[in-house]
Amino acid sequence: MDQPIPTPLSPATPEDAGPIVLALPKGRILDELGPVLARAGIAPASDYADESSRRLRFPTDDPALDVIRVRSFDVATFVAHGAAQIGICGADVLMEFDYPEIYAPLDLGIGRCRVSVAEPVDAPADDPSRWSRITVATKYPNIAQRHFAARGVQAEIVHLNGAMELAPSMGLAKLIVDLVQTGSTLKANGLREGEVIAHVTSRLVVNRTALKTRPEAIGAWIARFRAALAERDAR
Ligand SMILES: Nc1ncnc2c1ncn2[C@@H]1O[C@H](COP(=O)(O)OP(=O)(O)OP(=O)(O)O)[C@@H](O)[C@H]1O
Ligand SMILES: O=P(O)(O)OC[C@H]1O[C@H](OP(=O)(O)OP(=O)(O)O)[C@H](O)[C@@H]1O
Numbered sequence: 001m002d003q004p005i006p007t008p009l010s011p012a013t014p015e016d017a018g019p020i021v022l023a024l025p026k027g028r029i030l031d032e033l034g035p036v037l038a039r040a041g042i043a044p045a046s047d048y049a050d051e052s053s054r055r056l057r058f059p060t061d062d063p064a065l066d067v068i069r070v071r072s073f074d075v076a077t078f079v080a081h082g083a084a085q086i087g088i089c090g091a092d093v094l095m096e097f098d099y100p101e102i103y104a105p106l107d108l109g110i111g112r113c114r115v116s117v118a119e120p121v122d123a124p125a126d127d128p129s130r131w132s133r134i135t136v137a138t139k140y141p142n143i144a145q146r147h148f149a150a151r152g153v154q155a156e157i158v159h160l161n162g163a164m165e166l167a168p169s170m171g172l173a174k175l176i177v178d179l180v181q182t183g184s185t186l187k188a189n190g191l192r193e194g195e196v197i198a199h200v201t202s203r204l205v206v207n208r209t210a211l212k213t214r215p216e217a218i219g220a221w222i223a224r225f226r227a228a229l230a231e232r233d234a235r
Helices: 028-039 072-080 091-097 141-149 184-188 208-213 215-234
Strands: 020-025 057-059 065-070 086-090 102-107 113-120 133-138 154-159 175-180 191-200 202-207
Touching (some): 065 072, 072 091, 086 091, 086 215, 091 202, 184 191, 208 215
Parallel strands (some): 133 175
Antiparallel strands (some): 086 202, 102 202, 113 175
16 A cells, blocks of 8 residues: 655655745845845845835845845844844944844844933933933833843833834924934934943844754855955955
8 A cells, every 4th residue: 555645744855945034124224235136246146225115025046046035124023023034234223123033143244223211401410320211212121221221210111113212302202212323323312322232243043943954055145244344355
């Protein structure tokens, strides 16, 4: 009697698992990333950097690698869940989510900025250690909460997705926690930078399970990015 053909529950070999998926963030990191990707030998078959395109997943000239283009915060989510095996995102995003499934082996040295507390320039000088509660507008609720909790202050978070700088003058919050690079956005909105919570650069991130199940393929990509950075930094 013929044996029934078993339905595969998981791919027999890593090659059967399909191409490795690299999640790239839309926006400013993508602009800075182009030369690093080129040095790493990643040439998307279509124009992944054309943000007017409605396409979100792109083949590359390597059949074993596809690229997806998603929001910066979502890079971490795709990689943490293993939908993408590797990705690139800011350390701010990694700090905010703190996903145990993500391993960040390489600092790409791009997207340099900091996560800082800011307040109105005309705010009276005040000693934060005397506060018990404070309202904070931010798109980083976990970072902000942890920062103030470590100082014994309970932060009431107003969660915004952008334009945090408007919050103090419009009575939404006393402070903001946001990214600062040149400081011009703060200045243009009557704010000044206070404590720097963290310095930020973009990182190569990897799903830990994928690294265990496909160590050669993913290890090879980490090595290619490492070599690309060394070549860039040697110039
Ligand atoms: N002013 C800045 N200077 C340098 N790097 C920055 C700056 N702002 C953001 N970044 C870095 O770029 C990442 C993406 O920021 P960007 O502003 O492009 O996207 P976003 O506006 O947060 O995303 P979305 O449009 O999806 O909400 C941030 O997570 C951070 O690591
Ligand atoms: O210190 P600066 O050089 O002024 O940079 C800081 C600004 O850059 C980021 O905003 P972005 O330009 O990404 O706009 P968005 O928050 O609306 O996405 C950040 O949220 C700040 O608003």
